[in-house]
Amino acid sequence: MTTNTLPALELAASDGHTGDMNRDTGLAASALAVRGLTVSYGTKPAVFSIDATVPKASMTAIVGPNGAGKSTFLKAVLGIIPRLSGAAYVDGKPLETMRRAIAYVPQRASVDWDFPTRVRDVVTMGQFRSLGLLGFIRPAHRKKTLECLERVGMADFADRQIGQLSGGQQQRVFLARALAQDAGLYLLDEPFAGVDAATEKAIIDVLKGLKAEGKTVVCVHHDLATVSDYFDHVLMLNIRKIAEGPVTTTFTGPMLQETYGGRLATTHIDQLKLD
Amino acid sequence: MLSTFLDALTLQAGYNAALVAVGATLLGVAGGCAGCFLFLRKRTLVSDAVAHATLPGVCIAFILMVFLGGDGRNLVGLLIGSAATAGLGLLTVDWITRKTRLSEDAAIGAVLSVFFGLGVVLLTVIQTLSHGKQAGLEGFLLGSTAGMLFQDAVIIAVGGAVSTAIILVLRRPMTLVAFDPEYAGATGVPVRFIDIAMMSVVMMVTVVGLKLVGLILIVSSLIIPSVSARFWTDRSDRLLVIAAATGGLAGYLGTAVSATAPNLPTGPIIVLVNFAFFSISMLLSPKRGVLAAFLRHRKFQVDVHLHQGLTSLARGEAIREPLTRKMMRSAGYIREDLVATGKGRAAAAKTVLDEARWAKARQIIQDEAIFASYDGLTPIEAVLTRDQIRDIDAALGAPAPLVSPAGG
Numbered sequence: 001m002t003t004n005t006l007p008a009l010e011l012a013a014s015d016g017h018t019g020d021m022n023r024d025t026g027l028a029a030s031a032l033a034v035r036g037l038t039v040s041y042g043t044k045p046a047v048f049s050i051d052a053t054v055p056k057a058s059m060t061a062i063v064g065p066n067g068a069g070k071s072t073f074l075k076a077v078l079g080i081i082p083r084l085s086g087a088a089y090v091d092g093k094p095l096e097t098m099r100r101a102i103a104y105v106p107q108r109a110s111v112d113w114d115f116p117t118r119v120r121d122v123v124t125m126g127q128f129r130s131l132g133l134l135g136f137i138r139p140a141h142r143k144k145t146l147e148c149l150e151r152v153g154m155a156d157f158a159d160r161q162i163g164q165l166s167g168g169q170q171q172r173v174f175l176a177r178a179l180a181q182d183a184g185l186y187l188l189d190e191p192f193a194g195v196d197a198a199t200e201k202a203i204i205d206v207l208k209g210l211k212a213e214g215k216t217v218v219c220v221h222h223d224l225a226t227v228s229d230y231f232d233h234v235l236m237l238n239i240r241k242i243a244e245g246p247v248t249t250t251f252t253g254p255m256l257q258e259t260y261g262g263r264l265a266t267t268h269i270d271q272l273k274l275d
Numbered sequence: 276m277l278s279t280f281l282d283a284l285t286l287q288a289g290y291n292a293a294l295v296a297v298g299a300t301l302l303g304v305a306g307g308c309a310g311c312f313l314f315l316r317k318r319t320l321v322s323d324a325v326a327h328a329t330l331p332g333v334c335i336a337f338i339l340m341v342f343l344g345g346d347g348r349n350l351v352g353l354l355i356g357s358a359a360t361a362g363l364g365l366l367t368v369d370w371i372t373r374k375t376r377l378s379e380d381a382a383i384g385a386v387l388s389v390f391f392g393l394g395v396v397l398l399t400v401i402q403t404l405s406h407g408k409q410a411g412l413e414g415f416l417l418g419s420t421a422g423m424l425f426q427d428a429v430i431i432a433v434g435g436a437v438s439t440a441i442i443l444v445l446r447r448p449m450t451l452v453a454f455d456p457e458y459a460g461a462t463g464v465p466v467r468f469i470d471i472a473m474m475s476v477v478m479m480v481t482v483v484g485l486k487l488v489g490l491i492l493i494v495s496s497l498i499i500p501s502v503s504a505r506f507w508t509d510r511s512d513r514l515l516v517i518a519a520a521t522g523g524l525a526g527y528l529g530t531a532v533s534a535t536a537p538n539l540p541t542g543p544i545i546v547l548v549n550f551a552f553f554s555i556s557m558l559l560s561p562k563r564g565v566l567a568a569f570l571r572h573r574k575f576q577v578d579v580h581l582h583q584g585l586t587s588l589a590r591g592e593a594i595r596e597p598l599t600r601k602m603m604r605s606a607g608y609i610r611e612d613l614v615a616t617g618k619g620r621a622a623a624a625k626t627v628l629d630e631a632r633w634a635k636a637r638q639i640i641q642d643e644a645i646f647a648s649y650d651g652l653t654p655i656e657a658v659l660t661r662d663q664i665r666d667i668d669a670a671l672g673a674p675a676p677l678v679s680p681a682g683g
Contacts, residue, residue: 078460080461099461102461102462104457104462106458106461110455110457111454111455115453115454116510116511116514117511121510121511121512122454125450129463133447153660156660156661166659197639198660202662
């Protein structure tokens with residue numbers, strides 16, 4: 001579990017990351033650390049004052065009921081939506097300086113599928129950062145693109161326009177784009193939502209492969225039944241943080257009850273594979 | 276060097292026509308490039324607001340220059356003025372959209388009409404000034420090429436080159452922002468800066484194109500080329516090239532057409548040439564065109580009949596429908612006497628296997644998108660990945676399909 005952050009650190013951190021980070025022992029040892037994160041639309045907080053620490057080489061699930069702010073949390077961590085307060089650190093350094101080390105897989109619904117781009121072009125987008133503004137796409141980049149598509153089982157579809165794919169296939173392409181970034185930290189927003197079983201297996205195999213390589217995976221996850229199978233670490237949210245820690249000790253009936261309130265029947269909780 | 280280049284392009288119509296032709300071509304290329312990302316970002320109408328917001332700037336610049344004792348018609352001065360109010364209009368649209376709950380289209384409507392209205396009022400005021408009678412500012416509304424100067428062509432060339440260069444340098448982040456702004460933001464692309472850069476390029480093209488095409492029609496030079504190009508490609512890099520090419524060609528041809536008779540307005544004719552390209556694209560594009568869609572429908576009809584026929588073959592039933600028989604014969608699946616050929620039996624077996632696979636797929640693959648796009652005839656290999664098909668075949672059990680050799 002994390003050390004609780006001191007108010008002094010939160011102030012300093014939101015002041016431009018100049019705080020004494022040594023006081024926060026969880027920070028440097030973690031793949032991702034979030035301190036005092038609040039996001040609000042108007043005066044209603046979507047996520048409130050969240051501290052979270054994701055261990056290196058872990059697979060972490062972010063779970064919580066609908067409207068708990070799971071996706072908002074992830075987007076605010078990445079700075080895609082503005083934070084009211086708080087900061088995020090990757091490998092102990094401010095996230096803003098570590099973007100090269102982060103790969104993000106957004107929700108499928110967030111793009112226009114009629115956009116004129118092929119599967120291989122989308123995966124090449126993952127290499128834009130290393131290509132720079134004017135760098136030529138060389139055979140090595142093309143090879144890399146195909147390798148990433150191969151890893152998600154989509155190499156045969158490289159020349160399709162992306163709108164011609166099924167939902168699960170689109171999700172695989174997004175994952176391949178993230179793989180092409182060669183990042184150390186993978187953040188995925190509901191990667192298993194609305195995908196077929198074969199795709200779910202393909203994705204989880206890739207993610208477990210990443211973990212085996214020592215990389216860190218964080219997923220917003222909605223299927224409580226698979227949390228114990230897929231993940232080793234869990235962050236339970238409902239606007240506020242309810243709990244975080246290893247799945248075996250944290251993903252428990254009482255914690256689920258607290259996270260989901262009355263929305264989860266006790267019979268449902270009993271059906272989950274809880275230790 | 277520029278003048279020799281211009282001389283080379285002086286085909287028959289003389290110096291002024293050559294200037295106009297070169298200017299219109301360059302403007303077409305720049306407009307095609309700039310409009311491409313506007314189109315991809317789905318913000319085409321913002322350019323219309325920007326264009327209309329140039330009018331008060333032109334008028335204010337004229338009035339200022341006259342009061343300062345200069346020549347009110349100085350083009351550089353007028354263009355600086357137009358850029359100033361165009362930028363203000365752009366910021367207003369952006370501000371309204373971000374600070375209120377109004378949508379962008381409402382903001383565009385408000386800004387466009389208010390700025391244009393203000394411009395028309397100022398235009399009327401200028402008419403009453405002593406210098407105003409021969410100001411010729413109405414030319415900025417619909418464009419005028421009659422008095423085009425070398426300086427005007429240079430302004431278009433420089434503005435067009437700078438804006439095209441910016442597009443080329445920023446094409447990757449612009450593509451990323453247009454396709455997937457959240458992902459772009461997450462990888463560190465400054466989304467807001469890229470959007471501002473895109474709109475600045477649009478503003479630059481609008482301002483340098485004012486004299487030639489006019490503020491009311493400039494939006495067509497920005498939008499139509501990329502809309503036409505979209506019919507021909509599913510790749511954004513090619514979209515950019517095709518839009519630039521058709522935009523440039525429309526500018527060049529439009530000038531040539533307008534030179535064929537006296538007093539033909541160049542700007543509107545360029546718009547019409549652009550529209551001609553659009554019409555051709557819409558009708559004849561092999562992928563997304565109207566004709567292609569019609570032919571696809573006909574082919575689908577044939578496929579349905581073949582599917583029916585092959586299913587009958589597999590079941591050992593007689594094919595009764597004459598049209599189906601005819602199509603089965605011409606596909607080589609049955610002989611004249613209705614007996615199945617080897618090819619026909621193989622195709623029938625495949626049809627049955629795929630039907631079984633699809634039926635199983637509906638049970639084990641919980642993916643609405645697949646079945647929404649499934650037309651009943653597309654080969655399963657074109658829709659599902661190999662591992663998905665393997666899963667299905669495993670679930671089906673015995674790999675051999677249930678086919679009895681079909682006779683007639």
